Amino acid sequence: MRVDPFYTPSWLAAEMAAELDLRTGSLVADFTAGGGALLDAAEQRFGSAFSYLAADCDRRAVARLRSEHPRWLVGRADLLNERSLRQSPVWARRSAVSGVLVNPPFSYRGGAGMRSPNGSAVVSPAAACLETILSGMSPGSSVVALMPRGSRKSEKDRKLWQSWERRHALEVLRAYSRGAFPGAYARTEMLRFTVEKGPGVAAPSRPGVNRIIAGCTCIDIIRGRVPVHRRSQRESGPLAAFVHTTSLQEGEVELREEMCGWRWATPGPLVLLPRVGRFTPGKIAVWSESASVVLSDCMLAMRPLATPVDVLVSSLMSSFGVLAERYGGSCAPYLTVAALEAHVAELGYSPRRAQAGGPSELCSCGGGSAVMDVNQGSPLQGALISESARR
Structure with missing residues (x-):
């Protein structure tokens, strides 16, 4: 080698x-x-x-x-x-x-x-x-x-x-x-x-990337809404990049040239994973930009209000085996929103459902406050493209 x-x-x-x-x-x-x-x-x-x-x-x-x-x-x-x-x-x-x-x-x-x-x-x-x-x-x-x-x-x-x-x-x-x-x-x-310890001995709990930080622990759980066969339908106004399970590559989101209308655009940062299909550690991916993306209906997203995305990802990776077992189905494996909510709650976070394309609400766990505006950023920044730029 x-x-x-x-x-x-x-x-x-x-x-x-x-x-x-x-x-x-x-x-x-x-x-x-x-x-x-x-x-x-x-x-x-x-x-x-x-x-x-x-x-x-x-x-x-x-x-x-x-x-x-x-x-x-x-x-x-x-x-x-x-x-x-x-x-x-x-x-x-x-x-x-x-x-x-x-x-x-x-x-x-x-x-x-x-x-x-x-x-x-x-x-x-x-x-x-x-x-x-x-x-x-x-x-x-x-x-x-x-x-x-x-x-x-x-x-x-x-x-x-x-x-x-x-x-x-x-x-x-x-x-x-x-x-x-x-x-x-x-x-x-x-x-x-x-x-801390020799092989096989657990380290004591201490602050770090694998622990939930103090303060707000709210996590928005978002299910994608756009079917793959409808991703190319033309709409007037600004567009956002389309993210499907094939975009999740070794922990990162690889954007393609496919664009969708702004209606279901969800602002980041997001931690993404497949709702349907084979689940591997590399499919836990981070969209770290604040720009919005449109999620396919085969996707689930988690949007932390205050917790750094690296902390959330580390929590998911350390509990990967348990999360993988939550995928069910006799054909293609799938993960329900309720199952993801239960898993996130067991990790110590405060999950709540949010709509694709909608803003994040104020903190509801009592640990702090945060708000995210769905219209943040210019339509010509990040993953967005205007109708005139598309032409």
């Missing part, structure tokens, strides 16, 4: 270093150090109060790091090779590490994946690297990682993410669009893990 290196830009390295939560210890590490940008940023932030450990699988990168950073502890280690780790002096120092910054390899030729460190499943290289690091760290260690945004929602990595959420405290810090890495097109997100 060939891995393509894309080193971390200095501005992103500084953002990651700022998120390290160094409570104890004196050693900060990067086990896929590459050009050393992450540890450079950490050293600029924390100075001589900490020591720095750099490892990489590339011998040339290791030689360059040793030359440029004589004060660092530098050595060779390949997180994807068990033999390399057994023979690596720097990996042997991992128990003394209190903070890790990591930008693991994302891309790989062939797409076949590789075995997880325990050999139980085939996973992506990025997930395999992160599992190796998390399994080797001591309780209380802080790990700030940059991961491909699709990993949390992919079927290939799903079991690893479920294991991490049981074993560690996990926070999604921020997301980055395509173009963050010169020459690469992956969407990424920054995550922070606080290592």
Whole structure:
């Protein structure tokens, strides 16, 4: 398997270093150090109060790091090779590490994946690297990682993410669009893990991406209204993009050129999933724009008033198995609005039904207030197009 290196830009390295939560210890590490940008940023932030450990699988990168950073502890280690780790002096120092910054390899030729460190499943290289690091760290260690945004929602990595959420405290810090890495097109997100327990032991409840935040917990439940065969009917006035189950791809909404009339346009941000059809983790998708979209009648949407969409998505992903069992039917599986309401309520939210094309009402759970105007934004912005622009 060939891995393509894309080193971390200095501005992103500084953002990651700022998120390290160094409570104890004196050693900060990067086990896929590459050009050393992450540890450079950490050293600029924390100075001589900490020591720095750099490892990489590339011998040339290791030689360059040793030359440029004589004060660092530098050595060779390949997180994807068990033999390399057994023979690596720097990996042997991992128990003394209190903070890790990591930008693991994302891309790989062939797409076949590789075995997880325990050999139980085939996973992506990025997930395999992160599992190796998390399994080797001591309780209380802080790990700030940059991961491909699709990993949390992919079927290939799903079991690893479920294991991490049981074993560690996990926070999604921020997301980055395509173009963050010169020459690469992956969407990424920054995550922070606080290592809590060993494998198989649940981490204690604490604030984070997997917990409902304080305040308003209202979630609008919206069923799409437009049948696929009616999506192309011409209507006067502004149009909005049409979203069907085929638009849900690995956790994101891929818009096509199909447009519908404004009558049933629903403003975002939305968390979408299929009402009918095969349900997989990748079909839990986020429409993060405020612009409105028209939902097909095979779609269900959740619109939180105050809860960040990442928090809601994480709640759904962590309970994916239970939600999948709520799909019924002897032919094509389907999910009723009532079943989705029950699931959302069990997660601790306050679900309520809303009409497609209608505005969100004021908070009704008593935790706060919020209102969303269905007419927000210009018809020429986001997913909208005017009648004159269409012609």
